[in-house]
Each structure stands twice: as structure tokens, then as C-alpha cells.
Amino acid sequence: MSTSNEVQYYESDFDFDEHAAAVREQINHAEEEPEERLIAKHDENDDSLTPLSQADSWNQFHSHHSAGNFYKPRRYLLSAFPCIAQYLAGGDDASSIRVVLEVGCGSGSTCVPIIKECSKRCDMVNENIILLACDCSTTAVETTRRFIDGLVENESLRRPHFASFDADPSLTIDESPPFLSQVKSAHDDLMRDTELAGQLVANGDIGVAGIVLLVFVLSAVTPTRVNRFVQQIHETTAPGGKVCFRDYGLYDLPMLRFDSQACCRSSTSLGDPVYLRGEGTIARFFTLESTRAIFESAGFTTCELRYCTVYNINRKTRQKLKRVFVHGVFVKPHNDGTT
Numbered sequence: 001m002s003t004s005n006e007v008q009y010y011e012s013d014f015d016f017d018e019h020a021a022a023v024r025e026q027i028n029h030a031e032e033e034p035e036e037r038l039i040a041k042h043d044e045n046d047d048s049l050t051p052l053s054q055a056d057s058w059n060q061f062h063s064h065h066s067a068g069n070f071y072k073p074r075r076y077l078l079s080a081f082p083c084i085a086q087y088l089a090g091g092d093d094a095s096s097i098r099v100v101l102e103v104g105c106g107s108g109s110t111c112v113p114i115i116k117e118c119s120k121r122c123d124m125v126n127e128n129i130i131l132l133a134c135d136c137s138t139t140a141v142e143t144t145r146r147f148i149d150g151l152v153e154n155e156s157l158r159r160p161h162f163a164s165f166d167a168d169p170s171l172t173i174d175e176s177p178p179f180l181s182q183v184k185s186a187h188d189d190l191m192r193d194t195e196l197a198g199q200l201v202a203n204g205d206i207g208v209a210g211i212v213l214l215v216f217v218l219s220a221v222t223p224t225r226v227n228r229f230v231q232q233i234h235e236t237t238a239p240g241g242k243v244c245f246r247d248y249g250l251y252d253l254p255m256l257r258f259d260s261q262a263c264c265r266s267s268t269s270l271g272d273p274v275y276l277r278g279e280g281t282i283a284r285f286f287t288l289e290s291t292r293a294i295f296e297s298a299g300f301t302t303c304e305l306r307y308c309t310v311y312n313i314n315r316k317t318r319q320k321l322k323r324v325f326v327h328g329v330f331v332k333p334h335n336d337g338t339t
């Protein structure tokens with residue numbers, strides 16, 4: 001457990017290997033799995049899995065939760081990823097423009113701790129921080145905008161340079177403009193009316209984001225498009241920039257619930273189990289090995305990678321629920337190979 005910014009952060013409440021062994025033991029004693037559950041294959045032509053139908057499912061999800069409070073603010077974010085606060089502080093070059101990009105922003109819950117951290121720092125340096133948030137769901141983008149406007153107003157926070165926009169890095173060149181150009185357009189649109197207007201970045205193909213947040217988004221991406229998604233994230237990350245990754249891990253509680261409810265399951269080429277929720281969205285559960293393979297094959301270097309094990313306490317039953325997440329920090333090396 002560690003404490004920073006008055007938030008208690010837990011990441012090793014129980015031993016992952018022991019938990020995994022107990023789950024495997026249970027599976028061995030369970031009845032043979034029905035054949036039809038295991039045959040589902042991720043087929044590009046499966047209509048329910050295409051990026052467009054996933055965006056539709058997420059639009060419906062966010063329409064049902066338009067108040068923006070389904071996902072709670074990720075208060076642990078800065079404790080889990082100290083590199084974010086370091087980047088915001090600017091290090092040796094506090095006058096440089098710093099771009100934080102969240103992909104798959106949902107209703108903005110991961111943006112909240114960043115905005116609060118920026119607001120706390122009353123120095124002019126904050127004027128150089130740009131927070132961009134995107135999502136494949138236009139409803140999510142709208143919800144995020146509304147939620148952040150409300151937060152800034154209700155809590156009298158200093159308004160950051162902030163924009164939300166719709167984009168999906170899993171789309172091909174035939175389906176959408178390159179993700180990097182969408183991020184640069186959002187960046188420049190935001191900058192145009194500010195004192196930073198002289199520092200537009202539209203030209204050139206060098207990545208712009210010093211920090212990219214991928215928080216519970218990769219698990220929702222069409223499995224056959226995950227490599228493309230991460231490749232476009234790599235293009236968009238500035239050399240030396242970092243990806244902060246958190247997502248569902250193998251044997252996480254929802255995975256065991258999917259299994260106990262005999263939900264349709266399939267497996268990715270890297271062996272990760274994948275399920276389709278009742279509402280049509282994809283839920284994938286990562287191993288450390290699959291996560292490393294995905295990021296390293298896109299050109300990232302792994303800095304941190306581990307399972308986080310956290311007890312959630314059921315308020316009614318007081319039962320301890322075992323959550324498993326994959327935590328990762330990946331860096332895009334500079335052109336000379338240094339990180």
C-alpha cells in the first residue's frame with residue numbers, strides 16, 4: 001500500500017500466483033465446458049465485434065449513463081503512475097508544452113485527477129499543459145465534456161487547456177484519418193485561441209503526447225484490431241513519452257463471473273479470454289505475457305509490468321472480492337534507441 005496526495009493505493013492485497021492456482025484447481029474440478037462456449041472465434045466479419053458496432057454499443061451504454069458517474073474518478077491514478085506528476089511538473093524544461101492524451105475516456109473519470117493536480121499547482125507552468133481526451137463513442141465525448149465543465153465549475157478549479165473529441169485508433173486508413181493527425185488537429189484547435197498559438201504542431205509526423213493514458217480501454221477493443229490500435233498509439237506518443245496502462249487481468253472477478261454464468265467465451269491469438277457483455281461490449285482479460293507482446297511488437301519498451309491484486313469489499317455482505325488488474329508503463333524510445 002502506498003499513500004500520495006492523501007489517496008491510499010493498494011496493489012498487492014493477495015498473491016496472484018496463489019489465486020491463479022486456486023482458480024485453475026476449481027476449473028479442473030468443474031464439469032467439461034460445453035463445446036459451443038469455446039468455439040467462438042474472433043472473425044473480422046462478425047458484425048457484433050467490428051469497431052463500428054462496438055462504438056454503437058458504447059454509445060448506447062453512455063446514453064444510459066449520461067450523468068457521467070458510472071465510473072468513479074480514478075483517484076489512485078497519480079499514486080499508481082508517479083511518472084504522470086513528474087511529467088506535469090516539467091522537470092528541467094518546465095516551459096515546454098506538455099501533452100497528456102487519454103484514449104477511451106468514457107465519462108472523464110481518468111481525466112479528473114489530472115485536472116485536479118494541475119489546478120492545485122498555481123504556477124504559470126500549468127499554462128503549458130494540454131489535456132486531450134478521446135473516445136470512439138460520440139456520446140462518451142459529450143458526457144466527458146459536460147462532466148469536466150461541471151467539475152471545474154462546481155469545485156472552482158483552474159480551467160486547464162482541455163478538449164475531448166471522437167477518434168478510434170483501431171480504425172484503418174480506409175475507415176478514418178490517421179489517429180496522429182486527429183490528435184494534432186484537436187491539439188491545434190485548442191491552442192489557436194491561446195497564448196500558445198505560435199506552437200501549433202499540425203505539420204510533421206512526430207508523436208506529440210508525452211503521456212498516453214490507456215485505462216480500461218484496450219480490453220474493449222476488437223481483438224483483431226488491437227495491434228493496429230497500439231501501433232497508432234505508438235505513432236502518437238512523443239519520443240521518450242510513456243503509456244500508462246491499466247486493464248483487466250487474468251482471473252479477475254468479472255472473468256470468473258462470466259465463466260460461472262456460462263457466457264460465450266473465445267480466446268485471442270495470444271490466449272487472452274474474451275467475452276461479450278449482454279450490452280454488446282467486449283471484455284478481454286490480459287496476462288503479463290500478452291500485454292508485453294502487444295506493446296513491444298508496436299515498438300515500445302517495457303518499464304513496469306505487474307499484476308495488481310486488490311480486495312473490493314462488498315458493502316452488504318462484507319465479502320472480500322478479488323480484483324486482478326494488469327499495470328504497465330511503456331516508453332517509446334528516442335530515435336537513437338535511448339528511453
Ligand SMILES: C[S@@+](CC[C@H](N)C(=O)[O-])C[C@H]1O[C@@H](n2cnc3c(N)ncnc32)[C@H](O)[C@@H]1O
Nearest residue numbers: 058071104105106109110135136137168215220
Ligand atoms: C471501460 S470504459 C473506461 C473509461 C475510462 N478510461 C475510465 O477510466 O473510466 C472504456 C471506454 O473505451 C471506449 N472505447 C472502446 N473501444 C475504443 C476504441 N477502439 N477507441 C477509442 N475508445 C474506445 C468506450 O467507448 C468506453 O468509453
